[in-house]
Amino acid sequence: MPDLATALLFSGAALALLLVPGPAVLYIVARSASQGPRAGLVSVAGIHTGTLVHIAAAVAGLSAIVVASATAFTAIKLAGAVYLIHLGITSLRRRGRLSEINSEAPPRSMRRVFTDGAVLNILNPKTAVFFLAFVPQFVDAEAGNAAAQVAALGVLFIVLGVITDGAYAVAGGWVGGRLRRSPRLARRSETAAGAVYIGLGLTTALTARSA
Numbered sequence: 001m002p003d004l005a006t007a008l009l010f011s012g013a014a015l016a017l018l019l020v021p022g023p024a025v026l027y028i029v030a031r032s033a034s035q036g037p038r039a040g041l042v043s044v045a046g047i048h049t050g051t052l053v054h055i056a057a058a059v060a061g062l063s064a065i066v067v068a069s070a071t072a073f074t075a076i077k078l079a080g081a082v083y084l085i086h087l088g089i090t091s092l093r094r095r096g097r098l099s100e101i102n103s104e105a106p107p108r109s110m111r112r113v114f115t116d117g118a119v120l121n122i123l124n125p126k127t128a129v130f131f132l133a134f135v136p137q138f139v140d141a142e143a144g145n146a147a148a149q150v151a152a153l154g155v156l157f158i159v160l161g162v163i164t165d166g167a168y169a170v171a172g173g174w175v176g177g178r179l180r181r182s183p184r185l186a187r188r189s190e191t192a193a194g195a196v197y198i199g200l201g202l203t204t205a206l207t208a209r210s211a
Helices: 004-018 023-035 037-060 062-068 070-098 110-122 125-138 146-179 183-210
Strands: none
Touching (some): 023 110, 037 110, 037 125, 037 146, 125 146
């Protein structure tokens, strides 16, 4: 197990990364703004269920295989890009339904919100790289059982992530409460979310192609 000094140092570095909004944070905020803080918190649970998959892969050494293989890495990045674009198109379609007179787009089920979050993070190869390139810097080889240390740091990362992402979910729910009072703002919110998802997906695809 990492000692206290290592845990504190890792926590500071991890928080610096977690506080920078990425695809996962944008997804959480979008769902929370659209369906309320409960949906945002369910998204957080889904995102970090995906993180558990990356931790298990890192402990098993699968992350090293993915990063070492340009083909596997690019394939995962492209899959993630396609999924982001899919989420963007779905948001734009919701915007279209909100535009209909006296109609509302049905909210996504909590199961779907959870699943989307988990898949989004599982298909994020940057998380795999994080656990391969960043976490090992805090592993003490002399302490033995490196896999257990990686697992412990991964759990600490999830705890910190739940706290920071939970704050984003609450903030998104607060904003969403005001958006839902105005159909026009709600439509603009869905349009903005769709555009962001599609933009992130295209950026990921182009990066994968260049890689």
